[in-house]
Every structure is written in C-alpha cells, then in structure tokens.
Amino acid sequence: MFRTLPLNISQGLAALTPELLVLGLAFLIIAADLLMPPRRKKRLLDLAAFGLLVCFIFTLPGIFQPAGYIFNNMLVVDPFSGFFKLIILASAVFMLLMSRDYKPLENNKTGEYTALVVLVTLGMMLMAGASDLLMLFLSIEFVSLIFFVLVGFLRHDVKSSEGAVKYFLLGAFSSAVFVYGASFLVGAAGASNFASIQRHLNEYGVSPLFIVGLLIMLVGFGFKIALVPFHMWAPDAYEGAPTPVTAFLSVASKAAGVAVLVRTFISLLPENANVNLILAILAALTMTVGNLVALTQNNVKRLLAYSGIAHVGYIMTGFIAYGVFGIQSVLIYTLAYLFTNMGAFAFAIAIYNKTGSDDIRDYAGLSLVNPLLSFVFFIFLISLAGIPPTAGFLGKLLVLGAALDSGYAWLAVIGVLNSVVALYFYARIAYYMYFAEPRLREELKPSGALKLIMAVSLFFVLFICLFPEKIINITGQVAGILRAFNGL
Amino acid sequence: MILTIITFLPLLGALIILCLPKEKEGLIRWFSAAVTFATMVLGFWVFFSFERGSAELQFVEKCSWIPAFNIKYFLGLDGLSVAMLVLTPLLSFLATVYSFNIKLRVKEYFFFFLLLETGMLGVFVALDFFLFYIFWEITLVPMYFLIGIWGGARKEYAAIKFFLYTLLGSVIMLLGILALYLYSSPHTFDIIELSKAQPFTRTFQYIVYAALFIGFAIKVPVWPFHTWLPDAHVEAPTAVSVILAGVLLKMGTYGMLRISYTILPEATKYFAIPLLILALINIVYGAFVAMAQKDLKKMIAYSSVNHMGYCLLGMAALTPIGLNGAIFQMVTHGVVTGALFFLVGVIYDRAHTREIEGFGGLMTKLPGYSGIMLVACLASLGLPGLAGFASEFMCFLGAFTSTVAPGVYKIITGLAVAGIVITAAYFLIMIQKVFLGPLNEKWKELPDINARELVAIVPLTVLMVLLGVLPYIAAGLSTASVTALLTALGVK
Structure with a gap:
C-alpha cells in the first residue's frame, strides 16, 4: 500500500497533477479576465467551475493511490489527502455555481473574485497534503490571506468589512500562536517534517515540551475550524461575507482544517499522551x-x-x-x-x-x-x-x-x-x-x-x-x- | 415480498401525490383513499394467512444492505407484531376517509399522511435496528407537520413539543442501540440474532435497558414522560389524533416487547416491579387527570395514559396471559380510542367547541351519533361484551397471577383495579353531561353524523363488539410468540 522510498521530483510533480491543474486554471482565469469584455465576465465563473470539475475528475484516482512523501517529505500524497481534496474541489465547484447567481456579486470584479477562489482552492488542497510544519504554516497562511479578502469582498457593505477585519485580526493572532507552538516541536524534535519528527519520537519518546507545543498548535487549528473557544470570528465573518464565500468557508475551509488537524495529531501525537x-x-x-x-x-x-x-x-x-x-x-x-x-x-x-x-x-x-x-x-x-x-x-x-x-x-x-x-x-x-x-x-x-x-x-x-x-x-x-x- | 409491498405502498402513493396537480383535490383524496385501502386489504391478507400456532418469524425478507456494518434489510412478522400490522393500515384507511373534510393544503396533507403510514408500518415489521430506527424517526417528521399545519389553536407549540420530546427519547434509544451493536460480537444490528445470542452482562443490560426505556416510555407515554401527549392530542386534527393514539403510542410498548424483553431478559426481570409501579401510576393518575378535564378531547387523551397503563401492567406481569393481554390491549385501545377521537372530531366539527359542560341532551338531537359514542365509551370503560373488557381483564389477571413477586403484584394489581372505577366514573359523568339531561338550546340545529363519518367509525364499532365477543380473533395471534418469549425469559 505504501511507497517506502521518497519519490523523486518528476514523480512528485506527477502526483501533484491536480494541484498543478488548479494553479494553471488560476493563471488562465487571470489572463482571461484581462481579455474578456466586461459584460461577459460571468463566463469566468463557469470556466473556473468547469476547470475545477476537470481537476476533480483527475483527483478521483487519488483516493485509491498508495501513500508516499514527495518533495523531500514536504507533502504527502495518500488517500486521506485525496479524499479531502475531493471535498474541497466539490465545494469549490458548488461555490462558483452559487456565485453566478448571487446578486451582490454581479459586475463586482468577477475576474479577481474567481481567480482568488481558484487560488484558495489550491491552498486548501496543499493544506490537505502538508506533511511538514513549514509547509503546513505556509499553506494555512496562504488560505487565510485569500479568505480575508474574500470575506471582505463586498467593499461597500459595512458588515462584510467588519467580518473581514475580525477574521483578519483573530487570524493573524492565531497564526502567531500556531508558529509559536510549532517552534516547540521543532525545538524538541530537531526537525520540521513529520517523517523526521516521527523518527525522533520513536527513538526518544515524547517530551512534555513537545506535547505543550502540539497543544499550542491546536489553538491555530481550532481557529481554522472554529473550535470553541476560538470560534468568535466565525459568526461575524459568515454573516458579512458574500453567501457563496460563507458556504465555502463553512465547508471547504473547515474540511481543510479538519484534514490538517487529523493528520497532525495522528502523525505526531502518540496515543498514550493522554x-x-x-x-x-x-x-x-x-x-x-x-x-x-x-x-x-x-x-x-x-x-x-x-x-x-x-x-x-x-x-x-x-x-x-x-x-x-x-x-x-x-x-x-x-x-x-x-x-x-x-x-x-x-x-x-x-x-x-x-x-x-x-x-x-x-x-x-x-x-x-x-x-x-x-x-x-x-x-x-x-x-x-x-x-x-x-x-x-x-x-x-x-x-x-x-x-x-x-x-x-x-x-x-x-x-x-x-x-x-x-x-x-x-x-x-x-x-x-x-x-x-x-x-x-x-x-x-x-x-x-x-x-x-x-x-x-x-x-x-x-x-x-x-x-x-x-x-x-x-x-x-x-x-x-x-x-x-x-x-x- | 408482501411486507415490503405493504410498507412501501403508502410511500409510493405519497410520491405519486407529489406529482398530481394541487388543484385536483378530489383526485388526491380519492387516490389516497385507494392507496390506504389497498394497503389495508393487504394487511388483512397477511392477517388471514398468518399461521397462528407458530412462534417462528413469518413472511421473512432478509438480504444484505450495508455489509460493512453488518446491516441487513430484514423484515418479518411474529405474534408480537402481526396485530399491529393489521390495525395500522385499518386505522390509516379510516383516518384517510375521515380526512376528506380537510380543505387546507390537501396535497401536502395526504403526502405527509401516507409518509407517516410507511413509517409506522416499517416500525412494526423491521427486525434490524438500523432499519427500525429509520422508520421510527420517519414517523416524527410527518407528524410534526400534520400537527403544526392542520392542528388547533396552539398547534405550533404542540408540534414542536412533540417533535423535541420524542426526538429526545429516540436519540437516547439510539445510544442504547449503538451500545448493543458495539458490544455484540460479531457486531450486528439484527434484533433476532441479538436476542438469540444473549452475550450481555447484567450491568450492561441494566444500562441499555434504561436507555431504551426512555425512548419507549416517552412514546407510550409512561408517567412522568407523558406531558407531550395532551398537547399533541388536543391540537392535532382528528384523523391525526386517531393515528397518534391508535398506532404511535403502541410503538413504545411494541418496542419494549420486541427489543428490551427479547434482548435484555435479565434487565427485564430486574425492572419488572418498577415497570409495574409505573403502570399503576399511569392507570390511577391518568384516570384522575382525565376526570378533571373540561375539554372532551383532552379527557380522551388522558384516558390514553390510563389505558396504556393497563398495557404496561400486563407487560410487567411476565405471565402468558398478561403479555397476551398487553398485546391485545394495544389492539383494543387502538380501536376504541381511535373511535373516540373520531367521535370527538365529529362533534367538534359541528359545534366548534369541546367543552363538556357546554353540551347537554344531545341524545335527543343526535341519536345515531350518541348511540355510537355510548358504545365506544362503554367499550373504553371495560363493559363486558365489548373489546375493552377482554383485554383489560387479561392484563389484570396476568398481573394478579404473576410469579415474579406474587405479594407485590397482588397488592399493586388490587390498587390498579381502582383505575377501572375511576375510568367508569369519568366516562359516565361525561355521558351524563353531554348526552343526557335537557337539550341545550344552542345545539338544536346540529345535524346528525353523516355518511363519511359513519364509514370511518362504524367499522371500529363493529370491531369493538366483535373483539368483545370473540377475543380470540386478535388475542390468539400472539400466544405462540409470547410463550416462546417467556421461555426465553425464563419465567413461567
């Protein structure tokens, strides 16, 4: 079921086909946005939805693939990440279809909006596969930054701006806490990727410092998935955001958060840690x-x-x-x-x-x-x-x-x-x-x-x-x- | 196949109704009546082809459904369930006929009604917990709407109270079911397999019994979980009250017999006396509260609490005659109380009031109606020769001769007999106030019972007499299964 050896770069790229397709799609949207006449920009949403649907089909085999690390253990491709990528892509397709008909978004910078949605989808897909604390942090930040913009996309709506600011402030704070926690882990285990940390844990066991670091990281995850008591931002952000973004935030972002939470804890937290x-x-x-x-x-x-x-x-x-x-x-x-x-x-x-x-x-x-x-x-x-x-x-x-x-x-x-x-x-x-x-x-x-x-x-x-x-x-x-x- | 057809025929009907145009109200009514009639005919067919002497499951349908969790599509009938499988389509058909007077949102009404029938039938035939639970919960949703849209003055309150209360019971029951699944090996949701395997320790049985009991007790309803019942009954439209009293309450007692009694024998014996005491409270408390009611429908509603107490008494007895009596009591209560709710609906449709004090002397004005009402009341209070007597007598006799703890049982049964007297009192007082005495001038224009109402009520009246004279028709259905159940329980 597993590939024991790390994969080389070309194999890694092949395993990342869905992500690369999504990235290409984002560039395509940005380019098309420049070329399309303003009145037909709605087509961009359709194009993105169709493109992501294609990516979805390419990702489908992902839930049956063998597990393996790629890019020097930075990312992992396994059925688990494939499953969450599918959920993220499906909700992105749904979300783009909803955006077509959501009135406040009409003629409101459709090109930028679409490109951001596609990029955030990419970010979440990377989150689902991250197997290195650094990669984890980068992908989470990538996703959070885009979501700050998406939540505040209705610029003339006070609630939308309020939601975005709250989300941003709390998000920035929780990111800092997350990094702080991650630094404990790196300090305790001397490595940032999961495979090396696991080797360390197997050899030397878990130190209290390590557990503390993991729990601090939990705050960061908790923020992403709106775990009480780190949920305060959610209702305001959800209310203010354009409804399709709310739907996206509530499903895809949460799913991605659950994915990293589950993977991190399963990989790094021994069952006897209580x-x-x-x-x-x-x-x-x-x-x-x-x-x-x-x-x-x-x-x-x-x-x-x-x-x-x-x-x-x-x-x-x-x-x-x-x-x-x-x-x-x-x-x-x-x-x-x-x-x-x-x-x-x-x-x-x-x-x-x-x-x-x-x-x-x-x-x-x-x-x-x-x-x-x-x-x-x-x-x-x-x-x-x-x-x-x-x-x-x-x-x-x-x-x-x-x-x-x-x-x-x-x-x-x-x-x-x-x-x-x-x-x-x-x-x-x-x-x-x-x-x-x-x-x-x-x-x-x-x-x-x-x-x-x-x-x-x-x-x-x-x-x-x-x-x-x-x-x-x-x-x-x-x-x-x-x-x-x-x-x- | 027959059980699948019976169970899903109403669902099919409901889906077809969705496709009918909502202006064609007549078509929708007649179509629903046809569907429920066909279901009823099939129900009778099962009744006549059911082999009475056998404790084995009959009409079994079993195939794998979700093999990953060992969930099966498993239907079957035995003596515990066959009576309800006949009664449910019968009452559903009569209630559909009665519902012809519904004018508001006809299409949705019959859609929900047929959906409800599928849920109820499913509960009585399902022998796999997963399936059982799905049917059990499916009954909640249509009931919520039927009370909430077509109900009386406080319908919203009654609807949500019913929904929340029964959901609370069923989710706790769900935990019990999950525990049974997780602690059986191999893991199974199969009710019959679980009852045969008996792998559970005593403490575990007590805990699961308690969890399941909450679910069933809310449905029955056992005091002190009964407070949803008067609200739901009073606010529900007539036909829905009939179904509620006639079928839904029995899901609770049936569930206890089918699940708690067969799978958790130790706990059943352990909790027999507490159940007996609750039965006594149901009987006496229900009767007293019924006597205090000024609203006719509320009185009948509380009489249900009272009558389900007899049923519990028979179940607590753990004797053949008691358990047979309990199952028989489910049927007679369904027939008698169903008829009573119809009758209350008849008078309410005409007078737009149900105040017992507000009537008087109706006997002279409405002879047909009064006659039927009188029969139903007498059947309910247990007059020999009518249905109620036979089943209540069996429940009492069963409890009195119980071998579990003879002294306690004799005393409590003796106290419970008082319930009969109080029952007689409130029915007779009601008859006196409503039907006898001088005619209240206000009601001299009231028309007598009409054909539609007669079609709905007369069959039940006939059954009251029939079951009173020949109790064997229904009471004989369960004997073999009850004997087998008691043997498994280890009591004589």
Missing part, C-alpha cells in the same frame, strides 16, 4: 456552545455559522476515538456536511435573491408558494439535525458509535442531547416556512445553477444514508492507510 481528554472537553464545549447560541439566531447565515461550530464538535467527537473507525466517522461526517450545507446555502441564496434578506422570519409562507423547494430545504435541515434517512444521520451515528466504542460514553450522551437542542432551531426555520403567517407572496424562481446544486446535494444526502456501502468501504480504506502510514 491529551484526548482535553480534546473531548473541547468537543463537548464546541457542540454545546454552538447549539445553544444558535437557538436565538434569526439570520440564517449566523445560524448556520453557529450550527457549523456545533458540527465541528461532532467531528471532534469522532476524532478523539483516534482509531480507524474514528477517522472513518470523521470522513463520512465531513462528506455529509459538505452536501447538506451546500444545499442549505444554495437555498439561502435563492431566497436572498428574491427578498434581499437573510432573516429566517422572512421565510414565512414559503411552503405555500414553493412547496417542493421548502420540503427539499427541510430535508437539508433534518440532515443537519441528524435525523434519518439523511446523510447527517449516518454521520452522527458513526461519530457517536466511535465515541462509545472508545469509551467516551459521556461525550456521546452530550452529543445526543445536543442534537435535540439543534433540532429546535432547525425546526424554527421549518416553523417559519410552514406554520407562520405568510409574508412571501410570490414564487421563488431559483436559477438553473442553484437548482442543480440543490438536486445534486439532495441526491447525495439521501444516497449516503440509504446506500452507504461503497462510501463506508472507501473511507475505511482511507482511514486505515492514514493510520498505517502516518500513525506513530
């Missing part, structure tokens, strides 16, 4: 705080931001189980989250385009004018709440199973209690759509692209729960290879 309790407490806090605060939100983007925080708590719950089953549950949960969230955001955009409002109270009466659309949105909501027969249920089932399996019964109990709390605010949206005094009078007519996103998401949300065999097997293999290749 920090799982800290992770478990953080997971419990994250779920609980995210859900409780979401209860009072009326803005759908803020609501999804807080619910997204809670979902990170569930992902962590699966992760603390640490074994193959735990990683597998994280993978499936992330996959379920991708489709569910993308569907939900596509819906939010469709409504926003009609009403100019993200307030869920303005959804009142939607089920009367768009019964089918409302029900589809409701399915996404119950998937977020983890009710069968949806992907969210399977994800939650596996995460809880992993927690129980590894003896964290108390965490599983907190998890299920949280899902009841969560149901309340998801059902509140349903309440406005179905029960409240109607405010919407006219039918929504979502564009073809939005309909496509919803249809694809709906299909996978149901499919993942009802026919999960293939996905379970693949994720099982992915997790198994990660453990065997990267694990200590």
Whole structure:
C-alpha cells in the first residue's frame, strides 16, 4: 500500500497533477479576465467551475493511490489527502455555481473574485497534503490571506468589512500562536517534517515540551475550524461575507482544517499522551456552545455559522476515538456536511435573491408558494439535525458509535442531547416556512445553477444514508492507510 | 415480498401525490383513499394467512444492505407484531376517509399522511435496528407537520413539543442501540440474532435497558414522560389524533416487547416491579387527570395514559396471559380510542367547541351519533361484551397471577383495579353531561353524523363488539410468540 522510498521530483510533480491543474486554471482565469469584455465576465465563473470539475475528475484516482512523501517529505500524497481534496474541489465547484447567481456579486470584479477562489482552492488542497510544519504554516497562511479578502469582498457593505477585519485580526493572532507552538516541536524534535519528527519520537519518546507545543498548535487549528473557544470570528465573518464565500468557508475551509488537524495529531501525537481528554472537553464545549447560541439566531447565515461550530464538535467527537473507525466517522461526517450545507446555502441564496434578506422570519409562507423547494430545504435541515434517512444521520451515528466504542460514553450522551437542542432551531426555520403567517407572496424562481446544486446535494444526502456501502468501504480504506502510514 | 409491498405502498402513493396537480383535490383524496385501502386489504391478507400456532418469524425478507456494518434489510412478522400490522393500515384507511373534510393544503396533507403510514408500518415489521430506527424517526417528521399545519389553536407549540420530546427519547434509544451493536460480537444490528445470542452482562443490560426505556416510555407515554401527549392530542386534527393514539403510542410498548424483553431478559426481570409501579401510576393518575378535564378531547387523551397503563401492567406481569393481554390491549385501545377521537372530531366539527359542560341532551338531537359514542365509551370503560373488557381483564389477571413477586403484584394489581372505577366514573359523568339531561338550546340545529363519518367509525364499532365477543380473533395471534418469549425469559 505504501511507497517506502521518497519519490523523486518528476514523480512528485506527477502526483501533484491536480494541484498543478488548479494553479494553471488560476493563471488562465487571470489572463482571461484581462481579455474578456466586461459584460461577459460571468463566463469566468463557469470556466473556473468547469476547470475545477476537470481537476476533480483527475483527483478521483487519488483516493485509491498508495501513500508516499514527495518533495523531500514536504507533502504527502495518500488517500486521506485525496479524499479531502475531493471535498474541497466539490465545494469549490458548488461555490462558483452559487456565485453566478448571487446578486451582490454581479459586475463586482468577477475576474479577481474567481481567480482568488481558484487560488484558495489550491491552498486548501496543499493544506490537505502538508506533511511538514513549514509547509503546513505556509499553506494555512496562504488560505487565510485569500479568505480575508474574500470575506471582505463586498467593499461597500459595512458588515462584510467588519467580518473581514475580525477574521483578519483573530487570524493573524492565531497564526502567531500556531508558529509559536510549532517552534516547540521543532525545538524538541530537531526537525520540521513529520517523517523526521516521527523518527525522533520513536527513538526518544515524547517530551512534555513537545506535547505543550502540539497543544499550542491546536489553538491555530481550532481557529481554522472554529473550535470553541476560538470560534468568535466565525459568526461575524459568515454573516458579512458574500453567501457563496460563507458556504465555502463553512465547508471547504473547515474540511481543510479538519484534514490538517487529523493528520497532525495522528502523525505526531502518540496515543498514550493522554491529551484526548482535553480534546473531548473541547468537543463537548464546541457542540454545546454552538447549539445553544444558535437557538436565538434569526439570520440564517449566523445560524448556520453557529450550527457549523456545533458540527465541528461532532467531528471532534469522532476524532478523539483516534482509531480507524474514528477517522472513518470523521470522513463520512465531513462528506455529509459538505452536501447538506451546500444545499442549505444554495437555498439561502435563492431566497436572498428574491427578498434581499437573510432573516429566517422572512421565510414565512414559503411552503405555500414553493412547496417542493421548502420540503427539499427541510430535508437539508433534518440532515443537519441528524435525523434519518439523511446523510447527517449516518454521520452522527458513526461519530457517536466511535465515541462509545472508545469509551467516551459521556461525550456521546452530550452529543445526543445536543442534537435535540439543534433540532429546535432547525425546526424554527421549518416553523417559519410552514406554520407562520405568510409574508412571501410570490414564487421563488431559483436559477438553473442553484437548482442543480440543490438536486445534486439532495441526491447525495439521501444516497449516503440509504446506500452507504461503497462510501463506508472507501473511507475505511482511507482511514486505515492514514493510520498505517502516518500513525506513530 | 408482501411486507415490503405493504410498507412501501403508502410511500409510493405519497410520491405519486407529489406529482398530481394541487388543484385536483378530489383526485388526491380519492387516490389516497385507494392507496390506504389497498394497503389495508393487504394487511388483512397477511392477517388471514398468518399461521397462528407458530412462534417462528413469518413472511421473512432478509438480504444484505450495508455489509460493512453488518446491516441487513430484514423484515418479518411474529405474534408480537402481526396485530399491529393489521390495525395500522385499518386505522390509516379510516383516518384517510375521515380526512376528506380537510380543505387546507390537501396535497401536502395526504403526502405527509401516507409518509407517516410507511413509517409506522416499517416500525412494526423491521427486525434490524438500523432499519427500525429509520422508520421510527420517519414517523416524527410527518407528524410534526400534520400537527403544526392542520392542528388547533396552539398547534405550533404542540408540534414542536412533540417533535423535541420524542426526538429526545429516540436519540437516547439510539445510544442504547449503538451500545448493543458495539458490544455484540460479531457486531450486528439484527434484533433476532441479538436476542438469540444473549452475550450481555447484567450491568450492561441494566444500562441499555434504561436507555431504551426512555425512548419507549416517552412514546407510550409512561408517567412522568407523558406531558407531550395532551398537547399533541388536543391540537392535532382528528384523523391525526386517531393515528397518534391508535398506532404511535403502541410503538413504545411494541418496542419494549420486541427489543428490551427479547434482548435484555435479565434487565427485564430486574425492572419488572418498577415497570409495574409505573403502570399503576399511569392507570390511577391518568384516570384522575382525565376526570378533571373540561375539554372532551383532552379527557380522551388522558384516558390514553390510563389505558396504556393497563398495557404496561400486563407487560410487567411476565405471565402468558398478561403479555397476551398487553398485546391485545394495544389492539383494543387502538380501536376504541381511535373511535373516540373520531367521535370527538365529529362533534367538534359541528359545534366548534369541546367543552363538556357546554353540551347537554344531545341524545335527543343526535341519536345515531350518541348511540355510537355510548358504545365506544362503554367499550373504553371495560363493559363486558365489548373489546375493552377482554383485554383489560387479561392484563389484570396476568398481573394478579404473576410469579415474579406474587405479594407485590397482588397488592399493586388490587390498587390498579381502582383505575377501572375511576375510568367508569369519568366516562359516565361525561355521558351524563353531554348526552343526557335537557337539550341545550344552542345545539338544536346540529345535524346528525353523516355518511363519511359513519364509514370511518362504524367499522371500529363493529370491531369493538366483535373483539368483545370473540377475543380470540386478535388475542390468539400472539400466544405462540409470547410463550416462546417467556421461555426465553425464563419465567413461567
């Protein structure tokens, strides 16, 4: 399953084909932006979406490839990184399709926007494969910087600027903390790439300094994936950002963060280090705080931001189980989250385009004018709440199973209690759509692209729960290879 | 194949309804009625071809579904479930006929209703936990909408309370199910396999039993988890109340019998006396609270708490007659209380009030309606010759002759008999206030029960008499399975 020897440069480049394609695409977009007449710039989004779709197809074999380090152990190509690259690319395609029809983005520097999106996709793909602290830091910074710009892309919108500034300030701070933590690791192990650090750990064992450094790095990761108590930026950034960026941030950026977190901890943290309790407490806090605060939100983007925080708590719950089953549950949960969230955001955009409002109270009466659309949105909501027969249920089932399996019964109990709390605010949206005094009078007519996103998401949300065999097997293999290749 | 067809026929119907234009309300109504009728006919076919003497699973369908986790598509029937599989389509059909008077958002109504029927049927036939849980949860969503959109004055509150409450129960149950899966080797979600293997230690059984119990108890509802029930029942539209009382509550007791009793025998015996005490509370408390109600529908709702108490009493007995009685009680309660909710709906549709004090002397004005109501009330309070008597008698007899702890059982059964008297009291008081005495002038224009309502109610009335005179029709279904279950439990 593994390549034991490091690969040479040309093999490395071959293994990086998807990333190189994305890079080429970014240049292509920048060039095309210069040449295209302004009125047809919308085509750039289509071009980028198509290009990323091609990259997606090229990345598909990546989840079956053998694992191996490339570029002097700077990057690793393995099924795990392939899996997350696919999630990132898929959400980028969804996101670009959404951007086509999001009104505030119309005729607003489409070329720059598209190029940034493609570049940030590249950055996240590198994050998923980083196996060196330096590479990790660079890719995280690369991604963060572009996201600061994307969040603040609506320059004339105060909220957008506010979100960007908050995100930037907290992001800069957490990067510094991350580097500080990483310096402990380098100091303790005398190397920055994972393979060398592992050799050191195998030889000399873990020093307390090392563990402390890892925990400090956790702050940096925690910021990326909005782990409580490092989540403060998320609701403001999510609310201010253009909705497609919010969707992207909540799925792709989080997935990339989860990928590096899982890889780093699996590679560098021995199982006997006893920090799982800290992770478990953080997971419990994250779920609980995210859900409780979401209860009072009326803005759908803020609501999804807080619910997204809670979902990170569930992902962590699966992760603390640490074994193959735990990683597998994280993978499936992330996959379920991708489709569910993308569907939900596509819906939010469709409504926003009609009403100019993200307030869920303005959804009142939607089920009367768009019964089918409302029900589809409701399915996404119950998937977020983890009710069968949806992907969210399977994800939650596996995460809880992993927690129980590894003896964290108390965490599983907190998890299920949280899902009841969560149901309340998801059902509140349903309440406005179905029960409240109607405010919407006219039918929504979502564009073809939005309909496509919803249809694809709906299909996978149901499919993942009802026919999960293939996905379970693949994720099982992915997790198994990660453990065997990267694990200590 | 027959079970798959029965279970998914309503779902297919629901999907077809999605494709029908929403202006054609008549078509949608008749189509739903046709689908539920066909399901009911299939249900009866199963009833008549079910082999009564056998404790083996029948109509088994088993194939691999998600082999990675050893999840199977596994359906089957035995004596524990066959009665409910017949009752559910029957009540669904009658409720559909009754629902012809729904004017608001007809298409969505019948869509959700048929979806609900699939969920309910699935719960009673699924023998794999994964499948079981999916069906169990599928019933929540349509119920939430049916109460929330077509319900009464406080419908939103009732809908969300129902949804949250039952979800709380089911997620805790899910943890129990996961624990069963993780601690069995090889890991399996197969209910039958788990019940045969019996690999669990005593402490583990107690913990899982408690987790599952919360899920089931909320559904039944067992005191003190019953507070969602009056709200949901009162606010739900008539047909939905019927389904709620007639079928959904039984999912709880059925779940206990099917899962806790078979897989966790040690815990079942250990918790028999606590269950007995809860049964007593349900009976007496439910009856007293029912007596205090001013709203007719709320009174019937609390009478459900009371009657499910009899069912629990029979289950706690751990004797053949008690368990058979409990299963029989599920059927008779479904029939009788289903009819009562229909009848309350009939009067509410006409008078737009359910205040018991506000009526009076209706017997003279509405003879047909009053006659049927009288039969239903008498059946509910356990008059010999009608359905309620036979099943309640079996539950009491079962508990009284229990061998688990004879002294305790005799005392508690004796106390529980008081429930019968209180039940009789509140029904008789209600009859007196509503139907007897001088006619309240306000209601002299009320029309008598109409054909649609008769179609929905008369079959249940006939069943009340039939089951009262020939209890064997339903009570005989479960004997073989109950005997096998008790042998496995190790009690006589």
